[in-house]
Amino acid sequence: MRPRFHPRLINGPYGDPGLYVPFLFENRAIIVDMGDTDLLSARDLLKIGHAFITHTHIDHFIGFDRILRIFLGREKNLHLYGPRGFFKNVEGKLAAYAWNLVKNYKHKLGLYLTEVRRDCLLTREYFCQNEFVPITKAVKHSFNEVLYEEPAFRVSAAILDHGIPCLGFAIKERFHVNINRDRIAALELHTGPWLTEFKKALYDGKDVDSEFEANSGKGQTQQFRLGELADQIAMITPGQKITYISDVGYNSNNKDRIVSLAKDSDHLFIEAAFLEAHKDIAFEKNHLTARQAGIIAAMARVKQFTIFHFSPRYTDQAHLLQEEARQAYEEEVSR
Ligand SMILES: [Zn+2]
Numbered sequence: 001m002r003p004r005f006h007p008r009l010i011n012g013p014y015g016d017p018g019l020y021v022p023f024l025f026e027n028r029a030i031i032v033d034m035g036d037t038d039l040l041s042a043r044d045l046l047k048i049g050h051a052f053i054t055h056t057h058i059d060h061f062i063g064f065d066r067i068l069r070i071f072l073g074r075e076k077n078l079h080l081y082g083p084r085g086f087f088k089n090v091e092g093k094l095a096a097y098a099w100n101l102v103k104n105y106k107h108k109l110g111l112y113l114t115e116v117r118r119d120c121l122l123t124r125e126y127f128c129q130n131e132f133v134p135i136t137k138a139v140k141h142s143f144n145e146v147l148y149e150e151p152a153f154r155v156s157a158a159i160l161d162h163g164i165p166c167l168g169f170a171i172k173e174r175f176h177v178n179i180n181r182d183r184i185a186a187l188e189l190h191t192g193p194w195l196t197e198f199k200k201a202l203y204d205g206k207d208v209d210s211e212f213e214a215n216s217g218k219g220q221t222q223q224f225r226l227g228e229l230a231d232q233i234a235m236i237t238p239g240q241k242i243t244y245i246s247d248v249g250y251n252s253n254n255k256d257r258i259v260s261l262a263k264d265s266d267h268l269f270i271e272a273a274f275l276e277a278h279k280d281i282a283f284e285k286n287h288l289t290a291r292q293a294g295i296i297a298a299m300a301r302v303k304q305f306t307i308f309h310f311s312p313r314y315t316d317q318a319h320l321l322q323e324e325a326r327q328a329y330e331e332e333v334s335r
């Protein structure tokens, strides 16, 4: 099976946190946290439509300026989600520049910010033609874990504690549609954009008896019933789930919320700034140890997990953190 999401940490485990999640066969991506993004090309960044920010400590958000710089002058909409105080932080960044020229740009950039509160979501819009001064008040929506949803997948958040509110995120595909390319060839069909339409029809739950047109090449099409075509060329498997946790203290509230958010993830990305030998420092700084990260990964029954955001005090000792997390995971799983 070829997964839809291909998540990768932007930097090495000692670098700024950030996860880049491109979509298979689609010119789009999600980014979670925006520390240093220099390792992403402008082309990579331009695929981003939705950005999810755990908190605005500088190592998680300094990359915003580069994205803004690259997006400016293009017809783009960028949706950003962050914790309480997010409007103020982004407005502060926007207020740092003079915008008298951009309002005349032919291509308009729009920023759609959502601030996640305990009891609601607040959304506010900022457009370059208005010099990024919001012209409307924030709109309030109810919040019940889900931040963003489309037929194929959803992004949920948990509010965690890092001395300040900090968000954890889970990206969950509803189900996965694998296309059998040999069957396509056997039916004398050609691959093409109709396959995206076909998948969309399945995600939208369209009537299986509805007509669907598939491409046979040279401008020719073949008619199928949607359900009949699905039986022939598609294999439906459980959806993929990716969870990202960065910068949290190890307390029972955080632990419960992370375990519930990350439950049964295919891949959990979780910070592990310190070794258990320095758990007092980790506690003081509201960070996890590698052992704590491993225990959480096991409690959430994740299939795979990656630790990152190592303190520079462990330069050249990454293997110690990796080993500690792996051991804790195995101990906890077999308990
Ligand atoms: Zn951090």
Ligand SMILES: [Zn+2]
Pocket: 055, 057, 162, 247
């Ligand atoms: Zn932090």
